[in-house]
Amino acid sequence: YMPQGLGKNLYPTLSVFENIDFFGRLFGHGRSERERRIGDLLERTGLAPFAHRPAGKLSGGMKQKLGLCCALIHDPDVLILDEPTTGxxxxxxxxxxxxxxxxxxxxxxxxxxxxxxxxxxxxxxDQLVAMDAGRVLDTGSPGELLRRTGAASMESAFIALLPEEKRRSHRIVEIPPRDES
Structure with missing residues (x-):
């Protein structure tokens, strides 16, 4: 599981390596197995050169990659990512x-x-669950949702799935071009 928010599952004073190692220990992996998995994850994410840098000193994108490493260290069958790219x-x-x-x-x-x-x-x-205020609006592939709503984009499909009162209050913001005269 990777929670919402930059580095929310990280320990800022621990190094990149130490953070991943901590999560590996939680899942009971032996030292050699942890080191093999950590090395692989650091290489795949491009974090290897930063293995000894404290997590608190990483950029937002690097924190997200480190959070992903921590979520993947135990090779889960289900990976849950809560708004992983926000911010x-x-x-x-x-x-x-x-x-x-x-x-x-x-x-x-x-x-x-x-x-x-x-x-x-x-x-x-592959599959979507469109939700509003904790309520499921519809499910299906992106293509299925577009076909069912008759929308040209996912944004329009989502708006079409909203309850009537929310659809009525939705307005598309248009910024007119600058008048060059």
Missing amino acids: VDPLSRREFWKLIGQIRSGRPGMSIVVATAYMEEAEEF
Whole structure:
């Protein structure tokens, strides 16, 4: 499980290596197995050069990668990511999802459950559960939700699934071009 918020599952005074090692110990992995897994995770995430840096001194994107390493150290069958890219810069977001894609390719049996408010991220998932205020609005693949709502985008599909009173109050914000005269 990787909680929402940059580095919420990390210990800021522990190094990158020590954070991952801590989570590996929680799951009872022996020293050699932990070190093998940590080395692999550090290489795959690009964090190897920062293994001895305190977690509190990492950038937001690096904290997210470290949080992911801590969630993956025990090779789970189900990985739960709670808004993993909120507050992360666009380049780090792209790198994060590329890394998740590589993990999915290497572990096709692993289920990944993601909570996100970014519809462009949701479009990449196999199955979606559209929710509002804790209530399930609809489920299905991105294509199925688009077809059922007749929407051209996931944002429009989500709005179409909202209760009538919320749909009525929704307004698209349009910023007119600057008048050059």
